[in-house]
Amino acid sequence: MAKNPKTPPAPLLEWVAAALGLAIAVALIGIIAREALAGRDGDLPILAARVEGIEAMPGGQIVRVVVTNDSGSTAAAVEIEGKAGEEIIHASIDYVPGHGQARAALLFKRNLRADDLTVRVTGFQLP
Amino acid sequence: LVHSDRQYAVSLARAVAGAAIFSLPLMMTMEMWWLGFTLQPSRLLIFTLANFALLYGLSHVAGFEATQTWLDDILDTFAAYGVAAITGSLILAIFGVIEPHMPVREIAGKIAIQAVPASFGAMIGAKLLGEGEEIEQQERRWRESYGGRLFLALAGAMFLSFTVAPTEEMRLIAYRMTPWHALLLVLISILALHAIVYFVGFPGQKGRSQGGHGMNLLRQTLPAYAVSVLSCLYVLWCLGMLDGASPVVAAMSVAVLGLPAAIGAGIARVVI
Numbered sequence: 091m092a093k094n095p096k097t098p099p100a101p102l103l104e105w106v107a108a109a110l111g112l113a114i115a116v117a118l119i120g121i122i123a124r125e126a127l128a129g130r131d132g133d134l135p136i137l138a139a140r141v142e143g144i145e146a147m148p149g150g151q152i153v154r155v156v157v158t159n160d161s162g163s164t165a166a167a168v169e170i171e172g173k174a175g176e177e178i179i180h181a182s183i184d185y186v187p188g189h190g191q192a193r194a195a196l197l198f199k200r201n202l203r204a205d206d207l208t209v210r211v212t213g214f215q216l217p
Numbered sequence: 218l219v220h221s222d223r224q225y226a227v228s229l230a231r232a233v234a235g236a237a238i239f240s241l242p243l244m245m246t247m248e249m250w251w252l253g254f255t256l257q258p259s260r261l262l263i264f265t266l267a268n269f270a271l272l273y274g275l276s277h278v279a280g281f282e283a284t285q286t287w288l289d290d291i292l293d294t295f296a297a298y299g300v301a302a303i304t305g306s307l308i309l310a311i312f313g314v315i316e317p318h319m320p321v322r323e324i325a326g327k328i329a330i331q332a333v334p335a336s337f338g339a340m341i342g343a344k345l346l347g348e349g350e351e352i353e354q355q356e357r358r359w360r361e362s363y364g365g366r367l368f369l370a371l372a373g374a375m376f377l378s379f380t381v382a383p384t385e386e387m388r389l390i391a392y393r394m395t396p397w398h399a400l401l402l403v404l405i406s407i408l409a410l411h412a413i414v415y416f417v418g419f420p421g422q423k424g425r426s427q428g429g430h431g432m433n434l435l436r437q438t439l440p441a442y443a444v445s446v447l448s449c450l451y452v453l454w455c456l457g458m459l460d461g462a463s464p465v466v467a468a469m470s471v472a473v474l475g476l477p478a479a480i481g482a483g484i485a486r487v488v489i
Contacts, residue, residue: 100292103222107229108292111299118302118332119265121325126258162322164255187254189320 125162135165137186137211142193144202153196155181155209162188165214172196172209186214228282228343232297235281235342236304239380240335244305248383250314253327256457261329264455268333271375272297274368275340279489282343283355293340301335302328334379341376341489366437367444373485374445374478375452382452382474391469399472406472406479410445411438413483445478446471 142154153172159165168183179196186192196209243249256264276290281297284290306328309315315324343349359365381387394402411434449471453459459467481488 100289101222101225103225103229104289104292104296107225107296107299109295111295111297111302114299114302115265115269115295118325118329119262121322122258122262122265122329125322126262166255185251185255187320187323190254190323 167215231342232281232339236335236339239338297339305331370441370482377481378478410479
């Protein structure tokens, strides 16, 4: 539309709102662009599971597991396996975001000793 | 005409309402949360940047306040984006979808993907609240040009297809259908679009349409359907819904999403 000399100037609030919007846009675009430019689009997730704590509950013990992802890529449908003696327990996590973490719990029937317990990630889906 | 801070604040409030009304269904869709961190960053970037062109166009034909100059449209584009990002962050935070312990990239991704539909909603906030009349009068010249009508059809198509596009159901429906179902669906979409625009009036056009069916089908309905299909392709690609799909499955997904898109294009004048 042509500039009209009679057009009143934009109110101050309009400039403030636009500046705030621009700042937010630059921040969001900056964070995403940095990731995009790092060229990590096709990287594999790097997952590690570790025991966070063991608590007693009726009928057994509950092992809290945290899975961390050291890569920028997200892993989906992450399968976790916990092993204590003969007992093997599985659990799955929907997503472990890139550079993020997710938590799960494994329920064991037997009494656990910390040195006997291992947890690991057995597989995942590439989204 | 808006020329005081007070009036602009009222317009901004409409924008907030529009952002919330339009994007709440998507804020409550888990696929949208996941897309925030599963989508390739390069694609999220394209989605975000292209959105600014769409917002500028929306501000030109409608917007949350009447605009006179290109500078006004640019200011409103960023204001709508800011309103959308802030509204989106607050709602996602209340839902517990974003939390302080999450990585910055995950939070930014979740907000950025929601900000696209939310800013669309912010731009049409006035219309959604039934207060678009005065703004439309100001922007009428552009709304009634052929290009303006096609743009309105595009915006209308996005209006109705955006909220269902990222769901798993899009893929499921495409899998369930045979190619014959898809062909029939395309035909129904075109007929529905033609019927709506014939009786309600073509996008951007006042009142019912004049002229023969054949001419209108060629000049108005088919171009509007083409624009709807392109918008479906664009949204589905941006959301990663076409990844790994064969051309047939991709075409069927577009046919499925094309139904709401075509109806949206038909009612564009009522909602944008």
